[in-house]
Amino acid sequence: MNGMAHKLAGTTKGPGDTPHEFIFISTDPENILKHGEYVWYAIEKNNKTQRVIARITERVDAHGYPDTFLSDPLIAPQDIAAIMGYPREQSTIYEISAAIMGYFDTDVGAFINPWIPPLPGSPVFFADSAMLAEALSRKRQNDIGSAWIGDLLTREPGDAPIIIDMTEITSSHLAVIASTGSGKSYLAGVLIEELMRPYNRASVLIIDPHGEYSTLQELTDLAEFRAAAEQQRTAYQPEVRIFKPAEVKVRLSTLEIGDLRYLLPDMTEKQQYLLEKGFKKMTADPRLKKKWTGRDLIQAISENAGGENERDDTSTVGALEWKIEARFIENTLTFDPVDHLDLRDIFKPGQCSVLPLHELDDRNQQVVAATLLRRAFRARERSVQKKEPTDGDQNLDYPIFILIEEAHHFAPAKADVISLRILKQILAEGRKFGMGIGLISQRPGKLDADVLSQCQTQCIMRIVNEVDQNAVAASVESVGHELLQNLPALSKGQVIISGAAVNTPVLCRVRKRVTKHGGASIDAPMNWVESFNARTAAEQRRNEATSAPPSNTMGIYRKRPTP
């Protein structure tokens, strides 16, 4: 190892507050030893020199000025020090704490903590960007399964790219958590772009309650992607399918009794009992099992009712029928006896599907998500277990990834929501069946804690709310307390990535998107001004049309008689 080529950062003073911290001293003339920066020291391990990387966690001015030096805002304390014989150019010495991450073992693919702090007096080096790019990221750019998310925040853009491991994300799940407006959807867009690159060609579905992902359509016509495909001599061009709200249908026969109970709220015990009985009877009929209507269900219930307390039943049945009618017969927008989303239309390698749910009410959104997740999960399960398709549904022969926006809405804490159970099952077992979930939420505190902790990769952005900060701290073990302290200070587009997809938690600046971002906040004053101007212009035209002299010689318009 050529020691001279490395940039010296300082000299070790001794151990720090905790066993994995040490303190070094530096004058830091270039002002590069910022909070969150990386340094390294050398140790001998098995006759090999290893570079142990450490992250700067604290930086204190060891030579602080007396308060009186700061008492005149017009006079810099450095000048006073200079007068007193302390040269201006070395007016500060920093005592810098660094947390030891370990040396990167390429065989193990992980950081190994050597449990040896640097010796007092030994040199500490500044970690160069190339070394960091290699040690922090799991994959190399353009590898299969790689995703270029952005760059290391403390370095110049482009110096140290952060490449995360999509293989991990699509099998052990992802959570993107941040306060509103911090750039979650923007980051999700970046992830999708990466998933659709020629070297990933993923099969992705976005459950989009706000209808903000339609700009991904641009992916199908990007010169950048075409060029990459040409370079690899394939004709790959990603497909993007944005479903129309009218296409988002649920076939009634895919509903289970739990879904029915959820969709028909506030039932009495008796009504529930009758519903279950009727449902069982109806689905026992092989003809109806695969294709029933709201009327079939009502009929099954009323046929089944009766018995000991017949008189009671009539009113109960009537109320229940009314509920079923309102949900499944009058509201035909979502539920249909035959039509539903075709799994093979939604999931295709190299295709990103967007399911906009913004025209549905909360419960319908949840049921649409739940039934679709369930069908997809069963399809994958059967494919992996080499079973034939049942229930008239298809199998899916390739892994899939589903990104869920507003995840707290589908997996809330302290509320019984129909989509929660299937989500929990997929998060727990999805790895076996090649089904990955990405959850996006601005309220981690309102997200089910189990669900959150099942996501093995976390992208955490700016979080101001203390409840949400605590929720993150409680369920995200991979990020240290010290890193989480930065949460309120992060700016838009800055993210802490931690967990399975990176080698170590890392602070990253999200890269620019190649497609336009669709979730931008609405500029209200701009809209007001525009619509005001449009209205006055229209009024003016109207006034002109009625008061202006005829513009044609044919005299179709007669001049208004002036009063």
Add this chain to the structure above:
Amino acid sequence: MTLNNFADAYGNPVGVIVKSDSHIRYWAQIYNGNETVLPVEPQEYAFGRYVRVEYPNTAQRRQLIGIIYDSMLLNPSFGSLGPRLASDDSQRAIFSPDYLSERAVLIGIIAIGSMEYLANGEPSPDSIGKEQGAPSFAAELGAKVFPLTESEIYAFHFYGESSEAAPALHIAYISQLLSAPFGLLPQAALRILDQLEPMFPNYQRHLKIIRRNILWKQSIEPAR
């Protein structure tokens, strides 16, 4: 007040070095009327004054620079309580002249650096030839002590026009005065600020802060 030639710079000595406690602490005996033509005025060896002490080889034109930070009166008959022949100096000069010459005023000088003089007797105009802090060479016994003129004081502290790298004013020895363990140095430091303030009008705010810092350490911090 400028120095026209080197001889002027010599002015009138106020005394000679008679003892040292260390490399930077000296005692000088003030001339009494018998040794000089002109009697030495008390303000010439007042507390806090800058002095220079000539090195034996004056051809080098380097002088030790110091500050008067203490004084002492020597009285050989202290402790002998026998009957006195005379009750005042006019009678003593007649009856016992030896006795008078053995009484002496000593001043404590702390060395704060050294400065070179040009051939024309002017002190070096910029940072060249100046050292602030402990001087490289000690003073010798018998070396003459001169009070510093105002222009010499200015020259000792002026390190060239102020720049990005350094200010014009240098008082690098001041922390030495503040950190030394003997009592009167901080007061001496305040006295030298009194002298420097009118000489460096551009640095009055800086000097005020330094003064405030010393005053705080002197008067408030011990009371806390």
